[in-house]
Each structure stands twice: as structure tokens, then as C-alpha cells.
Amino acid sequence: MSINVTVGDKTYFPFVEKVSYEGADSDNPMSYKYYDENRLVGGKTMKDHLRFSVAYWHSFCGTGADPFGVGTKDFPWAVQQNPVALAKERMDAAFEFVSKMGIPFYCFHDVDVVDEATTILESEKRMRTMVDYAKEKQKASGVKLLWGTSNLFSHPRYMNGAATNPDFQVLAHAGARVKDMIDVTIELGGANYVFWGGREGYLSLLNTDMKREIEHLGRFLQIARDYGRKMGFRGDFLIEPKPCEPTKHQYDYDVATVITFLRQYGLEKDFRFNLETNHATLANHTFAHELQTAANAGLFGSIDANRGDEQNGWDTDQFPTNLFELTEAMLVILEAGGFANGGVNFDAKTRRNSTDLEDLFYAHIGGMDTFARALLIAHNILEKSPYKKLRAERYSSYDSGKGKEFEEGRLTLTDLHKIAIESGEPMQKSGKQELFENIINQYIR
């Protein structure tokens, strides 16, 4: 992969040429200790297993601003006043970073790439310029688009929602933005198109017709799907659940809620899930729970990798470092068959006080190395440990005899009554949770 994708001789990250795998004994902080993109794990390279992606919004737009203070990060690519010139500089920086990291994908919302103009048509014109620019960058670097999405939550017009807005004019505006972003995603060869319902929910039920709003959301996604398919989009539409924040209650609360919604509106053949760690934990689920629930329904798609904070009840979007949590996640992902169109997108941001440009590298290196380790550990657990066998044994009474007949739907409640009387009190069988936990720990090495 060529790393010379900067315009002219301008470089934003002169302190590093290329981040490479050097192994766990290396003292070089600008190297991968575990992520070796060509290493085969179960016949597939780490690169193909993990399909890493950089989130444009956090890494190249997020200034570190929070409700208590303005931004802290002086990005050298954010000095231009003209929106398109600024957008081009930022894209130069983005492709330099992604290429130097050896990351195969990136993701963006429309407004991450270029600011909206005052009219829809003017915004689309700006975006066209940037699509041409991005095409060149993708070609020169080999970096691909994992997914595109439209930001339907930041602009004040969306304060009451986008597809669930009580005002049809706002819904129509959101539709125009989604139409353009689907076109952009197709043009850039995006593998997926994401819907995160940022303000699709309510702040108070008192002023909300919930039934009507959810019906509008279903209809909106149907016509977006129909448009995408008509225009030749073959990738997955992904829906990203989150229980709250910014709204008090979001309609795409968690995987179980969204499965019902997708089936109700006939969307389950075109949509899969984009699951984010910290959204799962905000819903009081583990990440593994959400992954497994999606996998059970055959709807697992992609992930937004990050971590929350044990004490804070908001979306802290920190880079993932928890090996036990990620090993549990990778166990589910591998058993579900791994990623097809999806990948591991770092929807994570460096802290407000991480103000050096090199911190962006350390953050991604840490996240990628943790995932690489979790992949190796989970693969070994599935291949070498008694984990799968122990779990299967807990259900062995359904493998034959009356248990099997029950699974096959051949027993009635009267049959159960008769069997129970004949068998007497069941023997106690241990769940052996501690043993399962020990196996995970044993393979973390």
C-alpha cells in the first residue's frame, strides 16, 4: 500500500512514517505488538478478520469540546476558512493517518467531510466535489469505505427528531440528506449504509405520539431501502441501537427492541446491526449479549468499537482496552461466522486532554492490539479448550430421547406431565460459571 497520499509535500504527521507490527517485546510505542495484518488465524488473515476502520468524526473533526468548555485540540488541518478548502485539507490528513496506520477502512457522516451549506442543492454540490476528491484518495491509498451515513441529529432543525419529527417538512429534509448520502456511499463503493437514530425518540411522552412517530420511522427506512436498492446498492443497511442520549428514550433502544421493529416493517432482509459497545452497556446489557441477540436472529453485521466507564452513565466513547470484554465479544463474533460486509469501526475518541497528534496513533494502536489479542485468544478457546464441549454438555439431555422429541415439537404438555411423574425430582446439575471464566483467563496470554 502506498503511503504517499499527501498533497504535494505537506504532511500532518511527520513524526511517523508507517506503523508496523514489531511484536510484544518491542519498546517502540508507534508499533503494533499483536496486530500483524498478514498473520493467519484459522485460515484468514488478521486484516480480513477484523476489517478495522477509522471514524472520521472523532479522529478528524472532534476538537475535544464538551458541555463545560471549548475544544482543546488544535488540528493543523483545520485552519482554512473556505469550507471546501478546509474539507480537502482534513481529507488529506485523514488519508495520511489511515494509510500510515495500515487501516483498511474509514467511515463518515456527510457533515464530517464537509459542512452543510445554506441550501440542500448547495450542500450536494459541495459534497460532489468531496466525493471526487475522496475517490482519488481511495484509489491512491487502497483505503475503502466501510460505511457512510447522514448526520440527522446535530443541526438544530432535527431538535425534535428527523424521521420521527412531528413536522413533515423536517422529515422531508432528512430524506433529502439520506438520498444524497446513499448516492455518495454507492459512488465510493461503501460496503454498508448506517442509520443511527440520534434524535429518533422523545424527551417527554406528554407531547409525543409515540405510535405515529415509530410508524414514520418504519416508513422512512422502507423508502430509503427501496431507493438504495433501486440505485444498485448491494451492501447492508445497518441499524445502530442506543437506549438514550441525546434523547431521554430512543426508539432503537437495544437489539431485541429493534428486531421486533425490523420485522414489523419488513426490513429484516435488508438490514443488519451495527453494534456499539458503550450503547450496549448504556442499555444495561453486556456487549456480548447484544452481539449474541443479533447473531441469534441472523442479523449480526458490524461493530462500533469503544468502551464506556464503569461509574459514568453516559457515552464516553473511550478506545477499547478491556481484554476480557473483547474476548467474550470475539467468541460470539467468531461463532457467528465473523464479519462479512461489516468490520471493527473505532467509534471512539481520545480524551479532551490528549492533545498531541501522536495520541491519535496510540489510541488506535491500543484498540487494534487489544482486538488482535482478543481474536487470537477467542480462536484458541474455540479450537483448543473444552469451552464449546462444556457448554454443549449442559444441553445434552436434548440430544436424544424425550428431550430431542421436545425440541422437534413432538411432545405435549400432558407428555411432560407424564415424563416428570415417571422421572421424579431432577438431579442438580452445576452451571460451572467459574470454570468457564477460568478458561477465558487461562487463554489470555
Ligand code: XUL
Ligand atoms: C453516537 C454514535 C454515532 C453513530 C453514527 O453515539 O455512535 O456516531 O455511530 O451516527
Ligand code: CO
Ligand atoms: Co456509533
